[in-house]
Amino acid sequence: MVQDPAEERKHRSPSYREVTDLGEIEADAYIVATGSSPKRLPIEGSDRAIEAIDYLLDRKKVGNRVVIIGGGLTGCEIAYDLKRKGKEPIIVERLNDLITTPNLCLANSSFLRDYFKANDVPVYLETSCKQIADDHVVIIDKENNETEIPCDSVIVSIGYDPKPLAKKDKNIYLVGDADKVGNLRSAIWGAWKIAMEI
Numbered sequence: 311m312v313q314d315p316a317e318e319r320k321h322r323s324p325s326y327r328e329v330t331d332l333g334e335i336e337a338d339a340y341i342v343a344t345g346s347s348p349k350r351l352p353i354e355g356s357d358r359a360i361e362a363i364d365y366l367l368d369r370k371k372v373g374n375r376v377v378i379i380g381g382g383l384t385g386c387e388i389a390y391d392l393k394r395k396g397k398e399p400i401i402v403e404r405l406n407d408l409i410t411t412p413n414l415c416l417a418n419s420s421f422l423r424d425y426f427k428a429n430d431v432p433v434y435l436e437t438s439c440k441q442i443a444d445d446h447v448v449i450i451d452k453e454n455n456e457t458e459i460p461c462d463s464v465i466v467s468i469g470y471d472p473k474p475l476a477k478k479d480k481n482i483y484l485v486g487d488a489d490k491v492g493n494l495r496s497a498i499w500g501a502w503k504i505a506m507e508i
């Protein structure tokens with residue numbers, strides 16, 4: 311999972327140390343597995359939004375009516391969680407379907423789609439968020455129609471970018487999300503491949 315090393319790890323483990331430069335440590339080979347960081351939404355008011363990971367780690371609280379920007383697996387699981395807590399999630403997704411993550415178990419994605427339909431969770435497909443204000447967001451559909459949605463909070467869940475501490479080199483290997491954002495399986499398999507290579 312993505313974490314802010316400075317914020318999260320220091321108080322969890324006294325031995326945690328943030329590496330800022332590989333030169334700090336002498337070694338024959340370096341495996342960089344520094345994970346990923348959330349993509350930023352380049353729109354007006356984006357600083358008002360809460361990152362998905364901050365909601366999931368309970369670092370930030372949300373109000374009752376919550377717009378979730380990004381209907382991938384994480385965004386949909388957050389919407390499901392909010393609905394089960396009695397809140398009013400609203401999903402805004404720029405593609406024409408929810409949860410387009412490849413190789414995902416169909417039972418999971420179908421369940422979430424059906425759950426949103428059965429429980430009247432509003433889902434706006436082929437729609438982007440244009441602006442985030444204090445008490446509403448402005449969304450825009452593929453025909454350029456703009457709609458204002460009143461809300462108390464906004465959660466952004468639009469994916470992650472690799473955050474490698476160093477570039478690949480002769481003795482520098484990138485593993486997991488630091489190389490390519492994936493999942494636990496891709497991180498573990500990638501690590502095994504590199505371990506065999508070294």
Ligand SMILES: Cc1cc2nc3c(=O)[nH]c(=O)nc-3n(C[C@H](O)[C@H](O)[C@H](O)COP(=O)(O)OP(=O)(O)OC[C@H]3O[C@@H](n4cnc5c(N)ncnc54)[C@H](O)[C@@H]3O)c2cc1C
Pocket residue numbers: 311312313314315319327328329330343344345346362363366384470475485486487488491492493494495497
């Ligand atoms: C919300 C969310 C839900 C997910 N759910 C699933 C799921 O259900 N199933 C699944 O398979 N995958 C899931 N994933 C993906 C999975 O969590 C990642 O693919 C996996 O954790 C990547 O492992 P990693 O070791 O590459 O990076 P990370 O797990 O991100 O670990 C990177 C580590 O490096 C540390 N670090 C970073 N910079 C430094 C530094 N400069 N110095 C020292 N330490 C540093 C960080 O503190 C962190 O501990 C999810 C991801 C997210 C964001």
